[in-house]
Amino acid sequence: xxxxxxxxxxxxxxxxxxxxxxxxxxxxxxxxxxxxxxxxxxxxxxxxxxxxxxxxxxxxxxxxxxxxxxxxxxxxxxxxxxxxxxxxxxxxxxxxxxxxxxxxxxxxxxxxxxxxxxxxxxxxxxxxxxxxxxxxxxxxxxxxxxxxxxxxxxxxxxxxxxxxxxxxxxxxxxxxxxxxxxxxxxxxxxxxxxxxxxxxxxxxxxxxxxxxxxxxxxxxxxxxxxxxxxxxxxxxxxxxxxxxxxxxxxxxxxxxxxxxxxxxxxxxxxxxxxxxxxxxxxxxxxxxxxxxxxxxxxxxxxxxxxxxxxxxxxxxxxxxxxxxxxxxxxxxxxx
Amino acid sequence: xxxxxxxxxxxxxxxxxxxxxxxxxxxxxxxxxxxxxxxxxxxxxxxxxxxxxxxxxxxxxxxxxxxxxxxxxxxxxxxxxxxxxxxxxxxxxxxxxxxxxxxxxxxxxxxxxxxxxxxxxxxxxxxxxxxxxxxxxxxxxxxxxxxxxxxxxxxxxxxxxxxxxxxxxxxxxxxxxxxxxxxxxxxxxxxxxxxxxxxxxxxxxxxxxxxxxxxxxxxxxxxxxxxxxxxxxxxxxxxxxxxxxxxxxxxxxxxxxxxxxxxxxxxxxxxxxxxxxxxxxxxxxxxxxxxxxxxxxxxxxxxxxxxxxxxxxxxxxxxxxxxxxxxxxxxxxxx
Numbered sequence: 102x103x104x105x106x107x108x109x110x111x112x113x114x115x116x117x118x119x120x121x122x123x124x125x126x127x128x129x130x131x132x133x134x135x136x137x138x139x140x141x142x143x144x145x146x147x148x149x150x151x152x153x154x155x156x157x158x159x160x161x162x163x164x165x166x167x168x169x170x171x172x173x174x175x176x177x178x179x180x181x182x183x184x185x186x187x188x189x190x191x192x193x194x195x196x197x198x199x200x201x202x203x204x205x206x207x208x209x210x211x212x213x214x215x216x217x218x219x220x221x222x223x224x225x226x227x228x229x230x231x232x233x234x235x236x237x238x239x240x241x242x243x244x245x246x247x248x249x250x251x252x253x254x255x256x257x258x259x260x261x262x263x264x265x266x267x268x269x270x271x272x273x274x275x276x277x278x279x280x281x282x283x284x285x286x287x288x289x290x291x292x293x294x295x296x297x298x299x300x301x302x303x304x305x306x307x308x309x310x311x312x313x314x315x316x317x318x319x320x321x322x323x324x325x326x327x328x329x330x331x332x333x334x335x336x337x338x339x340x341x342x343x344x345x346x347x348x349x350x351x352x353x354x355x356x357x358x359x360x361x362x363x364x365x366x367x368x369x370x371x372x373x374x375x376x377x378x379x380x381x382x383x384x385x386x387x388x389x390x391x392x393x394x395x396x397x398x399x400x401x402x403x404x405x406x407x408x409x410x411x412x413x414x415x416x417x418x419x420x421x422x423x424x425x426x427x428x429x430x431x432x433x434x435x436x
Numbered sequence: 437x438x439x440x441x442x443x444x445x446x447x448x449x450x451x452x453x454x455x456x457x458x459x460x461x462x463x464x465x466x467x468x469x470x471x472x473x474x475x476x477x478x479x480x481x482x483x484x485x486x487x488x489x490x491x492x493x494x495x496x497x498x499x500x501x502x503x504x505x506x507x508x509x510x511x512x513x514x515x516x517x518x519x520x521x522x523x524x525x526x527x528x529x530x531x532x533x534x535x536x537x538x539x540x541x542x543x544x545x546x547x548x549x550x551x552x553x554x555x556x557x558x559x560x561x562x563x564x565x566x567x568x569x570x571x572x573x574x575x576x577x578x579x580x581x582x583x584x585x586x587x588x589x590x591x592x593x594x595x596x597x598x599x600x601x602x603x604x605x606x607x608x609x610x611x612x613x614x615x616x617x618x619x620x621x622x623x624x625x626x627x628x629x630x631x632x633x634x635x636x637x638x639x640x641x642x643x644x645x646x647x648x649x650x651x652x653x654x655x656x657x658x659x660x661x662x663x664x665x666x667x668x669x670x671x672x673x674x675x676x677x678x679x680x681x682x683x684x685x686x687x688x689x690x691x692x693x694x695x696x697x698x699x700x701x702x703x704x705x706x707x708x709x710x711x712x713x714x715x716x717x718x719x720x721x722x723x724x725x726x727x728x729x730x731x732x733x734x735x736x737x738x739x740x741x742x743x744x745x746x747x748x749x750x751x752x753x754x755x756x757x758x759x760x761x762x763x764x765x766x767x768x769x770x771x
Contacts, residue, residue, distance in 0.1 A: 111487050122481075131483050142477035142664070146457075147636030148466050152446050175510040175638065178657035186521060202657065209655040301482030301663030303510065320544040322513035322537065328636030329477070329664030 110401060117396045125425045128403040130240070130268070130378045132298040133354075133421045134347040136337035142329060151328040159338045160306055164291065166278055169311040172318055175325050177267055177292035177305030178202050184288060184307065185210040185232075187317055188261055193232040196223075198241060198408035200265070203234050218410055223251070229258045236265040238272060241405050241417035243374025245274050252277075256284055267292035267305075268376040270344070271351055278308060285310045295377070296347065297337045302330035351377045355420045361430045362418075367391070369414070377420045380405065386436075387413040398432040445736060452731045460760045463738040465575070465603070465713045467633040468689075468756045469682040471672035477664060486663040494673045495641055499626065501613055504646035507653055510660050512602055512627035512640030513537050519623060519642065520545040520567075522652055523596055528567040531558075533576060533743035535600070538569050553745055558586070564593045571600040573607060576740050576752035578709025580609050587612075591619055602627035602640075603711040605679070606686055613643060620645045630712070631682065632672045637665035686712045690755045696765045697753075702726070704749070712755045715740065721771075723751040733767040 110129075114121045153173060161168045174180040185193075185206045193212045195203055196219040207214050212232070217225045219239065223246075227233060233255050238245040248264065255262050264277040266289055280287050289308040294300045304326055307317070337343065355374065362368045362381055369384035383391065388404035395402060405415035418429075445464075449456040488508060496503045509515040520528075520541045528547045530538055531554040542549050547567070552560045554574065558581075562568060568590050573580040583599065590597050599612040601624055615622050624643040629635045639661055642652070672678065690709065697703045697716055704719035718726065723739035730737060740750035753764075 109487075110484055111489075121484075126484065129485060135483070142480075145477075145636070147634045147668070148470070149445055149456075149461065150464060150635040151638075152444075154446075175514075175660050175662070176657060179510075179660055182655070182657055299482045300485040300659070301480070303486075303660060303662050320517070322511060322517055324635070325510050325514055325638060327510070327638050327662035327665045329668075330662045333482070333664075 113401045117399065119399050123399050125398070125400045125421070125428060127419045127421060127425070127429065128401045128417070129300065130295055130376070130419050131300050132271075132296050132347055132351070132377060133419075133425075134343070134350045135298045136340040136343040138333060138336045139339070140332055140336040142332070145328060145332060147328050151324055151326065151331060153326060153331060156326075156331045156335050159335055160293075163338060164276065164278060164306075164308060166281065166308055167311065170281060170308055170314055172307045172314050172321065173326055174305045174307065175327075176294065176303040177265070177290055179303075180290055180305045180307045182206050182210075183317065183321075184263065185212065187320070188232055190230065190232045190261060192228050192230075193234060194227045194260070196235050196239070198239075198405070198411050199234065199236050200240055201407060204409075216409065224254060227255060227258050227260055229260075231258070231260050233260045233262045234265065235263070236267070237277070238268045238374070238376040240268070240376070241378065241403065241408055241411070241415070242372040242380040243268070243376035243378055244372065245272055245375040248277060252280060252284070259286070261286040261288070263288045263290060265290040267295055270296035271348065271377045272375040273348075274375065281308065281310060285312065288313065293334055297334060299333065299337075302333050303327070304330055304334055351420050354423060354426060355379065357423065358418060358420055358426055358429075361426065361433060365433045365436075367436070378417050379420075381416050381418060383414050383416060388416040389413055391416060394436055395432055398428055400429055400432060448736045452734065454734050458734050460733070460735045460756070460763060462754045462756060462760070462764065463736045463752070464635065465630055465711070465754050466635050467606075467631050467682055467686070467712060468754075468760075469678075469685045470633045471675040471678040473668060473671045474674070475667060475671045477667070480663060480667060482663050486659055486661065486666060488661060488666060491661075491666045491670050494670055495628075498673060499611065499613060499641070499643060501616065501643055502646065505616060505643055505649055507642045507649050507656065508661055509640045509642065510662075511629065511638040512600075512625055514638075515625055515640045515642045517541050517545075518652065518656075519598065520547065522655070523567055525565065525567045525596060527563050527565075528569060529562050529595070531568075531570050531574070533574075533740070533746050534569065534571050535575055536742060539744075551744065559589060562590060562593050562595055564595075566593070566595050568595045568597045569600065570598070571602070572612070573603045573709070573711040575603070575711070576713065576738065576743055576746070576750070577707040577715040578603070578711035578713055579707065580607055580710040583612060587615055587619070594621070596621040596623070598623045598625060600625040602630055605631035606683065606712045607710040608683075609710065616643065616645060620647065623648070628669055632669060634668065634672075637668050638662070639665055639669055686755050689758060689761060690714065692758065693753060693755055693761055693764075696761065696768060700768045700771075702771070713752055714755075716751050716753060718749050718751060722748040724748055726751060729771055730767055733763055735764055735767060
């Protein structure tokens with residue numbers, strides 16, 4: 102599959118012979134709760150060059166940082182690629198398993214990759230001056246780490262640190278932004294597409310000290326984010342009830358999802374998750390066979406074989422609506 | 437002004453104390469004719485990850501190239517920055533005057549810049565193995581060059597060539613794509629925002645041989661263009677009458693614009709243009725003073741002082757609706 106990140110529902114629909122809109126996509130971690138958008142997109146004037154002042158102000162406020170500590174990108178993945186180029190370091194540390202684009206970006210930009218299996222050896226020594234990548238909560242398991250001790254561990258080695266908080270909005274935990282004033286080699290990444298239910302819009306945010314942001318900005322094009330996307334997100338941020346609604350529904354449905362897998366006879370282990378997805382270790386069946394069995398229910402799940410050091414005994418399942426999860430339940434019980 | 441490219445109508449409106457929508461923006465080269473969009477943006481599903489297959493097919497067809505010869509970016513300017521990084525050459529040749537982001541991108545990526553004044557010395561020798569940047573039709577004047585002889589001139593020096601055809605769609609001339617099969621160090625840039633009347637959407641296209649495109653694609657994120665933008669452009673490309681309507685209206689209004697400046701007492705010279713803007717050399721007044729005089733008509737024009745080797749005796753004026761140009765005429769006659 103061309104897009105191993107999940108989300109290639111077009112190819113999946115074609116493969117199983119159904120319409121794209123019929124697919125129950127439990128493979129991609131997009132919030133199933135949607136913000137109320139008070140905006141008529143048809144009447145937006147998209148002729149002029151875009152201006153991001155309002156959006157930048159809204160995002161700075163959301164994350165409680167100064168506007169000079171923020172740079173927006175057309176998606177968090179673009180921010181990752183840009184940062185690898187910007188830093189020009191030699192080595193990076195990936196706390197595995199993690200989002201596959203980190204490995205890809207490290208490789209194409211000539212970084213030597215040092216993997217640390219965070220399930221086994223979280224405090225393994227890191228090379229001096231390396232770029233450390235830590236996704237928190239992590240994927241594909243959704244575990245949230247209190248990073249105070251890790252921060253000391255990395256700072257001791259004078260590492261440049263990227264904390265990817267793309268799923269933090271789903272949790273009750275606080276951000277690593279509190280370290281921004283303390284350590285100037287810290288970057289924090291926010292994807293705006295997961296929590297705000299919109300992988301089709303491309304906005305991600307990189308947070309760092311003003312000096313680092315200025316250095317990045319100097320090499321960036323003036324315009325990069327769509328006027329549509331910018332307006333969508335501004336409108337989404339104005340929905341004051343969305344955060345609480347989202348968190349509550351995701352928490353409730355995640356509990357239900359967990360009970361489904363507790364009863365599933367092929368479950369070996371359910372990993373603890375603070376995000377909107379769960380990682381399942383399977384027994385006596387692998388993710389390929391499980392996926393095949395789910396095809397007739399038009400359910401797409403995420404085989405974790407591409408997440409080093411996991412294998413096809415692992416599957417990631419996203420939290421979705423009660424209706425979708427009911428169908429999953431029926432499907433799993435029939436196996 | 438933060439955005440010297442023109443188009444900072446927000447700052448202009450604030451400066452002269454009017455609403456943004458009241459500004460008559462003759463500073464940015466966005467097509468004033470708009471495509472018919474048969475699409476309800478409010479009902480687009482932006483939750484899933486975007487898929488660009490349809491858009492890539494439509495753009496390949498538009499420019500009569502293979503889909504493997506195309507890479508899309510969130511705007512032509514992003515494509516420029518990416519190409520400078522991708523090529524890692526030491527020197528570049530800018531045929532000046534030209535779009536300011538070329539100089540900026542060359543500088544931040546460590547290229548030595550060799551300027552050639554195309555008004556004075558078009559066939560000046562170029563350094564061997566350099567990256568040659570040629571905008572055709574050019575900006576800020578809109579002149580179209582038959583580049584056969586220039587191509588030979590550059591190929592002789594084994595240069596890597598970027599022909600920026602962001603305004604070619606306004607002209608009756610043929611593209612440099614005909615050289616793609618012949619020379620594998622050729623790249624062609626297309627901005628989709630100018631002709632398709634939408635600086636607010638961010639889509640640009642880079643065309644080259646399949647091998648070069650593959651090399652770029654390997655370093656690019658999977659998703660970079662907004663689902664809104666992608667759908668807007670697909671819909672715009674389906675408006676079969678748009679090309680002809682656009683070209684005709686722009687041609688007619690450009691003729692009218694030229695007659696206005698022929699009668700303007702401060703006109704020294706009007707440059708020939710195949711694009712949707714014209715370059716004026718002024719006499720006995722400079723662009724700053726002219727701009728000041730136009731403020732009360734809420735008209736914004738482009739002072740060309742930032743286009744090396746031009747100075748503030750030059751102004752660029754975009755072709756707009758007859759109504760807007762009537763107001764310009766009235767304003768100029770009152771001076």
